Every structure is written in structure tokens, then in C-alpha cells.
Amino acid sequence: MSPDRQALAVAGTVALLLGALGGGALYLIDESEPDPLPPYEPTANVPSDVDYVGTLNATEYRSDPAVANGTRASLGFQSRVEFYSGPPFLRSLVLSPPANANLDPTNASHVTYFGRSDSPYGARLVAANWTAEAAVDALQERRDTTFTRDDRDGYTVYRSESGPAVAVLDDGTRGGPVPRPGPHLLAIGNASAVADAVTVAADRRDPEAEADTLDGELRRRYSDTDEGYVRFAYRFRPETVPDYAFVGSAVRTVEWVGSSYTRNRTGAAGTPGGTVPTAAATTPTDDGAPDAAESPDIRVRIRITVEDADSADDVRNVLEAGRSFYLFQSSNARLKAELRETSFDVMGRTVVADYESSPGGLRVLVRGLFQNQPEAESLAPPGREEVKRRGHGGPGAGGPVTASGSAVRDPV
Amino acid sequence: MSLRTILGKELRWSRHRVVALLFVLVLLPAAFAGASVFFQHVLPKDAPVAVVAGEDVSEEEYDVVAASFRLFSKPVEYESEAAAMRDLERESVYAVVSVPPDLDDPDVERVNMTVTIDGDVTPYREPSGALVSIVARTMNRQLDTRVVVQREVRGDERKLSSYLLPTFLMIIVLTFAFAYLPYNLAREEAVLDRLRVETSLDTVIAGKLAFFTGLLAVPLLVFHGVGVALGYDVNLLAPGAVLGYGLTFLACGAIATAVTFASGFGTTGRLFNVLVLFAFLGFSGLVYPVGFFSPLRRDIIRRVPTHYAMLTVRGSTLRDIPAAEFATWLGGVALFALAMLVPLKLSMLAYERGT
Structure with missing residues (x-):
């Protein structure tokens, strides 16, 4: 065989081998992997014209009891600020179902919150292995009301006389908004908000229609938040800001607030600043259980968008002043280390506040940061006893946090 | 001649003065409207304040005092x-704050903190009272220790x-440089x-x-004379003041003359000089x-040499500070004046080549 023919034979053999390998790989891939499922998009069925939107990855939230407790406490303090207008996280069926409810909250994977500020309009989209009937039963228990079954745009809707409604946006068969067989997608909340969610879902299914889904600035602010197990954004209402001396005008320039909670596994090994964990690290959580030593740190990032860069500087100064006072007053070494790591950066007209803490310490950190803000003119200074009662290693002073809290607006 | 004819004549003549009209009707209004962004506050929210941290003051003590002032300074x-x-x-700086060293001492129930201002800086006196009041209230609401904030005025009010x-x-000096000098040059062009x-030409202009x-x-x-007659304690003949005014005029006069030559002694040049006058x-x-008024304006002012001339003049006339104390600033203004001779020389060369 001539050298040319030899080379031709070798090239032909190699080409055949490669072809066989490629074909086999394609065959194997085709056999072993079905069409990849599109990820669940929690905000896809949120109607437009809402003031807040928030999502909770319930699976990740529940994966660590310490994380869940720390997050709940932190959200509680965050949402009790007088001028908070974001999602009412704390009393949904997923997080706090009625004791006698016939549904398992651990079967819920995602919750999406949407609604309008200062209005009963609001609902949750719950992706869970729940039946609509179980959710309706739980609501009946809680609200002492009865529901009637109805149909709207081809979706089953349960309405009550007192207001709440439940709609089944996905009945658990593949092809609905939840791209897996099994979980249902339920819209639970105010009848009007639920009806809007049904309309959006119907329009999304109809190739001829254009769904009037969440869009515009609020969607952009939500998208700007980090990928976290808790994410939310809301339109700020300046008229709710009390009369702060000098800084009130700066706070009233806030237009949008976004926030995210992420777990940072790398932060769990040591404390920020390398300090030795002290009392706060072993502080019992809400349910009395001590923090798990291996629990990841929780990173909270708040994005505050204001009118202009100058106002952003003012808002950052307000936040930094709160931290300085808290740092000064606290005698907790670990908390001090965490406070020193806290950052407030201005990016254009957005202030980005970043804090990270162990789940057990987070509530102490966030409570102090939110309390240690300049005092509103309209609030009376706290009495000495109240100051002592607030103790966080060192007592803090009053701030723009109401005693009653504003998180509980719609106990659906 | 009818009104319509006169209006038509005005319109035709306006075409010949289109550059000057564009300047007066477009550039000047745009400059003024744009300048409005430099005025954001009616209180001195961003005035620099010295916070003195002695050796026995901890970082946290300094931080908490600085944070109290940072909201409005x-x-x-x-x-x-x-x-300081x-x-x-x-x-x-417009105030000096001394951080009390025993602020975080749990055994101390009350500390005094002094905010010193200069009695000669009249526009800051009243706002400083409000500032002290707000700082005192903020600190006492946030801290366990009672903080008594006292305002001390240095010198006479x-x-x-x-x-x-x-x-x-x-203001007269600047107007003289940017308005009268170009007018005088234009009249003597021939x-x-x-x-x-x-x-x-160098000798003539010098x-x-x-x-x-x-x-x-x-x-x-x-x-x-008027100051003496009215009983003001102001020494306008102090060497620092004379130097400050003189160097300011030389620098601004050089700019105005350069603009005048560059514009060929035209109306546009005179209008441009007015714009520069407003800027100064x-x-x-x-x-x-x-x-x-705003941090943006503060940052710009701190880069304008005539600001330092004004500070030198005020320091010399109101506080009798020797001119030597302002040697650096006066040197800077002198350098600025020298630097402004470069565009002046270039514009004169261009004028000479063109005539």
C-alpha cells in the first residue's frame, strides 16, 4: 500500500470511529435525558399594577431550622419599620398554617407574594403538593367562612363571602405553570388579586393573548435583587415616613426597596473579623433551640433606590449613623465584629446595605440596625425601662420601629 | 414706516447678530438653568466640621460623634x-468638635462636648445653633450617657x-476685571x-x-473709609487683603483680556466675559x-483659586491674621494669575496675526 493510500485508510478509520462515538453519544443522551424542564418562574403569574412582589423558596428556607428562625425574626424586624410596604411574609399558610389545618407546609416549595400597598388587594401563589380543598379547609378554619366553587377562564376558583379566594392555576398535571407533575399552583388571597392571577395564567396559556404580567420598574427592582431564598421589592411610600429632624427629607426621597436573603456556607466556618463566638452565637432561637454549629451564615442585602445620588449619600449616612450607635452601645464581641463587616455602598442612586450573620445573631443584628436610626420627631423618646428591656448586649434607643408592626396586613 | 416693516427690519438685522443672540438667548439661559443643580439645600448640610479625636479617644467614640454630625455636616x-x-x-472647617474621652465610660453619667465656631463667620452662626441642638438630641436619644453639647463662639459675634x-x-474687583476692563479695551481698539x-502689544497690555x-x-x-465711618472692625488695608484683591484682579483681568482679544473685541467676547464673571x-x-448649598458646589469651590483669595482677604481683614499665614494660598493665586498669562499671550498672538 502506498503512503498516500495508507494515510487515506487511517483518516477514514479515524473518521468512522469518531462518527460512531458521536452517534452513540447522541443516542445515549437522547435515551437518558428527556427534554429539560424550564425552571419554575415564580413571578410569571403576577399581574401588573402591583406595588410589591416577593418570593420565598420554601424548600431552602426550611432546610435548616436555624436559618428559618433567623430569617423569620429578621423579616419580622425589617417589616415592622413604620414605612415598610413590602410583602407580608410572616403569616401565610406556608410559614404559619393553622394548628388544625389539613395540609403539610413542608410540601410547599415556592411562594410568591404580590399586592398593593395600603389596600386589601394581595395574594400568594403557592407551589405545593396541596390540594385546593385542603387550602380552602385551612382558610375556613382560620377565617370562619365558607367557600363556593366556581369556574373562571377554565380554572377552578373557590370564593368566600368574606373576601378570600383560592384558585387552582396548576392542578398538578404537567403542562401548567409548574413544570413538573405533582405540585399544584394555588393562588390564595384577596378575591380581586386572585382573579387577576387567573386572568394572567389564562392569557399566558392562550397563544393569541398577551398576558398583563408584572412589568416595568417593580420587575426591574425585583430582578436587581440577588438570587436568594427570600427576594422582594416594593414601591416606597414617602408619605408614611415620620417627621425626622433633618434626615426626614432624605428618607422621603426613597423610591424603591429591594431585598434578598442568601445563605453563605463559607461564612459559617468562622466569625467575621476572626473573633471568638460569644453569647450571641449560642443565643437560643425563637423556638428555643440553639443554633446548629454548622448552619450557614445568612447574608441580607437591601437595595434602596432614591431620587438622586446626593440623596443616596444622605440615606447611607442615616444607615451608617445607626450602625455607629449600635456598635458603640453593644458589648457583644461577635455582634461588634459583624457590625464592622456591615457595608453601606452607594452605586449611583442606589444604596446597597449588606450584612451577614449567623442565623442566631441575625435577629440581633437586624433589630439593632433598624432600631438605631435617628429618632423621628413624632415619636416620644423611650423610657429608661424600655431601653433596658430592648437589651442587645447594650441597650439601643428607639427608632422607626412601631410596637405593633405592619407585617400582618392580610392573615390569609 | 409701518410696524410690520420695522419688525421685518429687526428680523433681518438679527440674522447679522446671530452669534450674539444665540449667546444671550441660548447659552446664557442654559448656563443659568444648569447652574441651578449646584443649589440643593438651604442649610449648610455639607460644610466641613473638624472632629478632634485625642489620644485617649477610642475609634468607636470618634465614630459615634462623627456619625451624629455626618447627617448634616x-x-x-x-x-x-x-x-483644627x-x-x-x-x-x-466651620466648627471644631472635641470628642469627650469618657463617652463610653459606664461609670460616667454625663459628659460635656464642645462645638466651637468662629464668631466672624456670620452666615454659619445661626445654622450652627440648629446643628448643635439636633446633634445633642440625637446623641441623647441614642446613648445611655447624657451628653451636654455646648456651642462656643470664638471671638466676637x-x-x-x-x-x-x-x-x-x-465683587467689585471681579466686576472691574470682567466688565469694565473689556469695555475699556474695546473702546481703545483703534x-x-x-x-x-x-x-x-505685550507692553501695552502689561x-x-x-x-x-x-x-x-x-x-x-x-x-x-466707609467701614471706619460705620464703625466696622474691618481692616481692608491689611497686606494679605491687598495682595488677595490685587492677584485676583490680575488673574481675572488676564482672562478677560484674553477673551477680548480672542473674540476680536466683539460683543460675543464681552458677553462671554459676563458669563465667566457669573461663574466666578x-x-x-x-x-x-x-x-x-450642596456637596457638588463645595467640591467645585474648593478647586477655584479665587475662593482662596477670598478666604485670605477675610482672614486678613476680619481676624487680623498675618499675610504670611496665607503664603501658600497667595502663592497659589499668584501661580493662577501667571498661568492665565499664557492664554492671554496666545490670544494676543492670534490677534496680531489677524491684523
């Missing part, structure tokens, strides 16, 4: 009170009329060409600048403390 850390007081006199005397003279036959600088002695004496009046910090 720009705290600047100082290690020694003497340095020196800068207070020179208006580099000067009246606004007395404070403004050196400022008004500076004479300049004749003088160039006997001497150089002589004119020197003469007009000397003429400033007249308003200086008038102002000083607005961004030299002549009356209010820097940081009074």
Missing part, C-alpha cells in the same frame, strides 16, 4: 485641637454688614494699533493691567460657607 478627623482651630480660622464688606469689594507702532490694578486702590480706600461670583464661595 461633613466631619473631618483631626488629631490635634490646635490644628487653625483651620477654623482659615475657614477650612460679627454683624452681617461688617462680614460682607470685604465680600462686596471682591488706539492699540497705533501704539503697536511705537511699542509691543501697562494696562498694571494701571487698572493700581486703580483698585481707589475702591479699596473708599470701602475702608457663584463658585468662589464669596459669602456662604462651602457646603452650604
Whole structure:
């Protein structure tokens, strides 16, 4: 065989081998992997014209009891600020179902919150292995009301006389908004908000229609938040800001607030600043259980968008002043280390506040940061006893946090 | 001649003056409208304030005091009170705050904190009272220790009329440079060409600048006389003040002359000089403390040489500070004046080539 023919034979053999390998790989891939499922998009069925939107990855939230407790406490303090207008996280069926409810909250994977500020309009989209009937039963228990079954745009809707409604946006068969067989997608909340969610879902299914889904600035602010197990954004209402001396005008320039909670596994090994964990690290959580030593740190990032860069500087100064006072007053070494790591950066007209803490310490950190803000003119200074009662290693002073809290607006 | 004919004539003539009209009707209004962004606050929210942290003051003690002031001022850390007081006199800062060393001592129930201001900086006196009140309230609400914040006024509390005397003279100097000098040059344009036959244009312009600088002695004496007659404690004849005014006129006169030559002694040049005059009046910090209206304006003012001339004049006339104390600033203004001779020379060369 001539050298040319030899080379031709070798090239032909190699080409055949490669072809066989490629074909086999394609065959194997085709056999072993079905069409990849599109990820669940929690905000896809949120109607437009809402003031807040928030999502909770319930699976990740529940994966660590310490994380869940720390997050709940932190959200509680965050949402009790007088001028908070974001999602009412704390009393949904997923997080706090009625004791006698016939549904398992651990079967819920995602919750999406949407609604309008200062209005009963609001609902949750719950992706869970729940039946609509179980959710309706739980609501009946809680609200002492009865529901009637109805149909709207081809979706089953349960309405009550007192207001709440439940709609089944996905009945658990593949092809609905939840791209897996099994979980249902339920819209639970105010009848009007639920009806809007049904309309959006119907329009999304109809190739001829254009769904009037969440869009515009609020969607952009939500998208700007980090990928976290808790994410939310809301339109700020300046008229709710009390009369702060000098800084009130700066706070009233806030237009949008976004926030995210992420777990940072790398932060769990040591404390920020390398300090030795002290009392706060072993502080019992809400349910009395001590923090798990291996629990990841929780990173909270708040994005505050204001009118202009100058106002952003003012808002950052307000936040930094709160931290300085808290740092000064606290005698907790670990908390001090965490406070020193806290950052407030201005990016254009957005202030980005970043804090990270162990789940057990987070509530102490966030409570102090939110309390240690300049005092509103309209609030009376706290009495000495109240100051002592607030103790966080060192007592803090009053701030723009109401005693009653504003998180509980719609106990659906 | 009918009104319609006259209006038509005006329109036709306007075409010949389109550059000047564009300047007056477009550029000037745009500049003024744009300048509005530099005015954001009616209180000195961003005025620099010295926060003195002695050796026995912890970082957290400093931070909490600085944070209290940062909401309505720009705290600047100082290690020694003497340095802070020196800068207070020179208006580099407008108040001096001493951090009490026992602020975080749990055994101490009450601490005193002093905020010192200069009685000569009249526009800051009233706002500083509000500032002290707010800081005291903020700290007492946030801290366990009772903090008594006292405001101390250094020197006599000067009246606004007395404070403004050196400022008004500076406004006269700037107006003289940017309005009267170009007007005078334009009137003598024809004479300049004749003088160039006997001497150089450089000598003619140098002589004119020197003469007009000397003429400033007249308003200086008038102002000083009026000040004495009204019983103001202002020494406008202090060497630092004379140097400050003189160097400012030389620098601004050089700019105005350069613009005049560059525009061929035209109306556009004169209008442009008016625009530059407004810029110097607005961004030299002549009356209010820097940081009074916005941080942006503060940062610009701190880069304008005539601001330092004004501070030198105020320091010399109101506080009798020797000129040597302002040697660096006066040197800077002198360098600025020298630098402005470069565009002047270039514009004169261009003029000579064109005629």
C-alpha cells in the first residue's frame, strides 16, 4: 500500500470511529435525558399594577431550622419599620398554617407574594403538593367562612363571602405553570388579586393573548435583587415616613426597596473579623433551640433606590449613623465584629446595605440596625425601662420601629 | 414706516447678530438653568466640621460623634485641637468638635462636648445653633450617657454688614476685571494699533493691567473709609487683603483680556466675559460657607483659586491674621494669575496675526 493510500485508510478509520462515538453519544443522551424542564418562574403569574412582589423558596428556607428562625425574626424586624410596604411574609399558610389545618407546609416549595400597598388587594401563589380543598379547609378554619366553587377562564376558583379566594392555576398535571407533575399552583388571597392571577395564567396559556404580567420598574427592582431564598421589592411610600429632624427629607426621597436573603456556607466556618463566638452565637432561637454549629451564615442585602445620588449619600449616612450607635452601645464581641463587616455602598442612586450573620445573631443584628436610626420627631423618646428591656448586649434607643408592626396586613 | 416693516427690519438685522443672540438667548439661559443643580439645600448640610479625636479617644467614640454630625455636616478627623482651630480660622472647617474621652465610660453619667465656631463667620452662626441642638438630641436619644453639647463662639459675634464688606469689594474687583476692563479695551481698539507702532502689544497690555490694578486702590480706600465711618472692625488695608484683591484682579483681568482679544473685541467676547464673571461670583464661595448649598458646589469651590483669595482677604481683614499665614494660598493665586498669562499671550498672538 502506498503512503498516500495508507494515510487515506487511517483518516477514514479515524473518521468512522469518531462518527460512531458521536452517534452513540447522541443516542445515549437522547435515551437518558428527556427534554429539560424550564425552571419554575415564580413571578410569571403576577399581574401588573402591583406595588410589591416577593418570593420565598420554601424548600431552602426550611432546610435548616436555624436559618428559618433567623430569617423569620429578621423579616419580622425589617417589616415592622413604620414605612415598610413590602410583602407580608410572616403569616401565610406556608410559614404559619393553622394548628388544625389539613395540609403539610413542608410540601410547599415556592411562594410568591404580590399586592398593593395600603389596600386589601394581595395574594400568594403557592407551589405545593396541596390540594385546593385542603387550602380552602385551612382558610375556613382560620377565617370562619365558607367557600363556593366556581369556574373562571377554565380554572377552578373557590370564593368566600368574606373576601378570600383560592384558585387552582396548576392542578398538578404537567403542562401548567409548574413544570413538573405533582405540585399544584394555588393562588390564595384577596378575591380581586386572585382573579387577576387567573386572568394572567389564562392569557399566558392562550397563544393569541398577551398576558398583563408584572412589568416595568417593580420587575426591574425585583430582578436587581440577588438570587436568594427570600427576594422582594416594593414601591416606597414617602408619605408614611415620620417627621425626622433633618434626615426626614432624605428618607422621603426613597423610591424603591429591594431585598434578598442568601445563605453563605463559607461564612459559617468562622466569625467575621476572626473573633471568638460569644453569647450571641449560642443565643437560643425563637423556638428555643440553639443554633446548629454548622448552619450557614445568612447574608441580607437591601437595595434602596432614591431620587438622586446626593440623596443616596444622605440615606447611607442615616444607615451608617445607626450602625455607629449600635456598635458603640453593644458589648457583644461577635455582634461588634459583624457590625464592622456591615457595608453601606452607594452605586449611583442606589444604596446597597449588606450584612451577614449567623442565623442566631441575625435577629440581633437586624433589630439593632433598624432600631438605631435617628429618632423621628413624632415619636416620644423611650423610657429608661424600655431601653433596658430592648437589651442587645447594650441597650439601643428607639427608632422607626412601631410596637405593633405592619407585617400582618392580610392573615390569609 | 409701518410696524410690520420695522419688525421685518429687526428680523433681518438679527440674522447679522446671530452669534450674539444665540449667546444671550441660548447659552446664557442654559448656563443659568444648569447652574441651578449646584443649589440643593438651604442649610449648610455639607460644610466641613473638624472632629478632634485625642489620644485617649477610642475609634468607636470618634465614630459615634462623627456619625451624629455626618447627617448634616461633613466631619473631618483631626488629631490635634490646635490644628483644627487653625483651620477654623482659615475657614477650612466651620466648627471644631472635641470628642469627650469618657463617652463610653459606664461609670460616667454625663459628659460635656464642645462645638466651637468662629464668631466672624456670620452666615454659619445661626445654622450652627440648629446643628448643635439636633446633634445633642440625637446623641441623647441614642446613648445611655447624657451628653451636654455646648456651642462656643470664638471671638466676637460679627454683624452681617461688617462680614460682607470685604465680600462686596471682591465683587467689585471681579466686576472691574470682567466688565469694565473689556469695555475699556474695546473702546481703545483703534488706539492699540497705533501704539503697536511705537511699542509691543505685550507692553501695552502689561501697562494696562498694571494701571487698572493700581486703580483698585481707589475702591479699596473708599470701602475702608466707609467701614471706619460705620464703625466696622474691618481692616481692608491689611497686606494679605491687598495682595488677595490685587492677584485676583490680575488673574481675572488676564482672562478677560484674553477673551477680548480672542473674540476680536466683539460683543460675543464681552458677553462671554459676563458669563465667566457669573461663574466666578457663584463658585468662589464669596459669602456662604462651602457646603452650604450642596456637596457638588463645595467640591467645585474648593478647586477655584479665587475662593482662596477670598478666604485670605477675610482672614486678613476680619481676624487680623498675618499675610504670611496665607503664603501658600497667595502663592497659589499668584501661580493662577501667571498661568492665565499664557492664554492671554496666545490670544494676543492670534490677534496680531489677524491684523
